[in-house]
Structure formats: C-alpha cells, structure tokens
Amino acid sequence: MDDYQTEEESVEAAIGGNAYQHSRVNQWSTSVVEQCLSQLSKLGKPFKYIVTCIIMQKNGAGLQTASTCFWDNSTDGSCAVRWENKSMYCIVSVFGLAI
Amino acid sequence: MEASDTYLIRPNHQHKFKPAVVKECIREVVRERLSGLRYDPEEVPELSRSLADCIKDKVKNSGFDRYKLVVQVVIGEQRGQGVKMSSRCLWDADTDSYAEDVFMNDSLFCAVAVFGSYYY
Helix, strand or coil, X not given: CCCHHHHHHHHHHHHCCCCCCCCCHHXXXXXXXXXXXXXXXXXXXXXXXXXXXXXXXXXXXXXXXXEEEECCCCCCEEEEEEEECCCEEEEEEEEEEEC | CCCCCCCCCCCCHHHCCCHHHHHHHHHHHHXXXXXXXXXXXXXXXXXXXXXXXXHHHHHHHCCCCCEEEXXXXXXXXCCCCCEEEEEEEECCXXXXXXXXXXXXXXXXXXXXXXXXXXXX
C-alpha cells in the first residue's frame, strides 16, 4: 500500500502551520480524516478503508499506539504516518480491507 | 439434483457485529490488565501489543466468524495534555461496525477501537 503520500498531503493541508488549540482540534481531526478518506476513495480500488487520526498536544508526555488485525495478509494492509509541528503530534493510520 | 442458496453474502441478525458485546469484551480486558498500572515507557510497547492481541482473541471467540477485525490500542501518559482520536470508515454500513472504549487512571489513559468488516 503506497498511500503514504496521500496521507501526508492530507495532514499537511488540513492542519499545516497551526498551533494546538483545544477548541479547534475537533474540526482538525475530522477534516484530516475526511480528506484522507476522500483521496483514498478516488483511487477507485475494491477496498474498504478505515482511517484513524490521533492529535496530541506536545507536552513531554509519552504515547504508544499498537494495532493487530485478523485479515487476509495477501490482500489487506495498513499504513501509518507520523506528522508533527512545534506544538502537536498527529498520527494517521489507514487500514485497507479487500472486498 | 437440487441446488440451494447457502452461501451467505449478508450476515443474518444473530451474526452481525454487535458493538455492545465487543465493548464489554474490551472493557473487561483493559480493566483487568491496566488497573493500578503506572505509565512506564519501557513496558508500554509490549503492553499495548499484548493488549491488542488479547482483545482480538476475545472478540474472535465471541463468534463473529466471517468478520475481518482491526484492533487499535492507544496508551498515553497523563500529563494534562489535550488528545483527540477520531476515525472515519468507507465500508458497508449495513454489515460493518465498530466498538470503542476509553480507560483512564491517574498516570495513563488507554483508548481501544475495534472495527469489524464482513467478508463477503
């Protein structure tokens, strides 16, 4: 799965040069995820997609994400992108399940 | 010779992915493993991986065959920072669903999301 590019662009476009603001984080995470999903659906492949996004303010705390899947290794796959700026981290994961 | 349609392309009501049942599974596993634990950056990678495997096995045993599962576990330290986790899916809303739960104690928080997608 090579949608690393797609995801990175979507994140950059949606939250680019902004500083973490609690009141806007809802809208940002929604827009990141929706843009990712719309780019993926434009690829026109026979896949179901699950996109998750975690936005965390930088404050010295640690964060760990893990995922495990029960699927068909030959047809399904996942991809995770880590993005950061001076005030926040954003982790986007995409899971693609073949129909 | 008689042919009958026995290959299901849609789950019948009993076999649908039930978010409430799965949420209960998640809750039990997480509360049992994380109550009273402190955030330790050395152990957390192993802990989150094993938690995800445990939850996946529990959900599998709850009888959702024909479902592909994706389990995502996020464990973070509590230091007063803001966090937001969101997800969107492009799937068949009739057959697929998800369940999620969040657990918090004084030193860490743990968010788990389980997505189930029917395999036609």
